Amino acid sequence: MTRSPVHTAGSTPAVLLAVALMSTLVFSGQSARATHGIPSGGGGGIVYVHWPAFSWGQQVTMVDRTYPWPVTTATSNWDRSDALIDSGLVHYHWWECSHAVNCTIINEINDPNAAWIGATGLSWNAAGHLNQNTVIYLNNYYVPAGCGGETAANCRRHTACQEIGHALGLDHQTGPSCMDDTDFSKLTPEYQNSGHDDHDQLHTAYDHGYHG
16 A cells, blocks of 8 residues: 655645555554544544535445446445444445535556556545545556456455545555555455444544534
8 A cells, every 4th residue: 555645735635545566565564443544634633534414414426437346346345334424325326426526436447557456536625524526546457466466356356445445534554454455465355345443433534524
């Protein structure tokens, strides 16, 4: 996993979060933690970035513009926990947004020059609310070679799950979760899905988003 700043424009910071290639990974040996939300950088204590709530509720739509990637499965995985405040927070939609707001476009590319398998671009305002230009790119070129010999199915499942986690406001962590990128030899089912720590962190971020 690599995280690098893209740009900062006024009060709107932006980052690019990516599933790095196997050759660039370093195992840290840290334990799993539920503090891997992305802090907004605003005042008044830590506010983790999250999607805002509207009068019709708090929904985030993952707009799938891919073919071989398991976006449907990964979306359902992130929506399976009551830690996400509202039932049905994360929605799947093919090609176009179902609402004018709170949408993440998921594209596939085939780029040998990108040193990553998946990448998510985020930006947010001073309140920590994610902006409407959040986008995910899933790179077919490095599947499955970039996942250290894992099968294409496991590689795609892990990557799609992780990038959707980023789009919801999570950074990487180390532990049994798709948000862990430290060792691609561990792509067992628990590393292809979100973990308890991920949902605990989302609860922290989205409880603020729901009540404030």
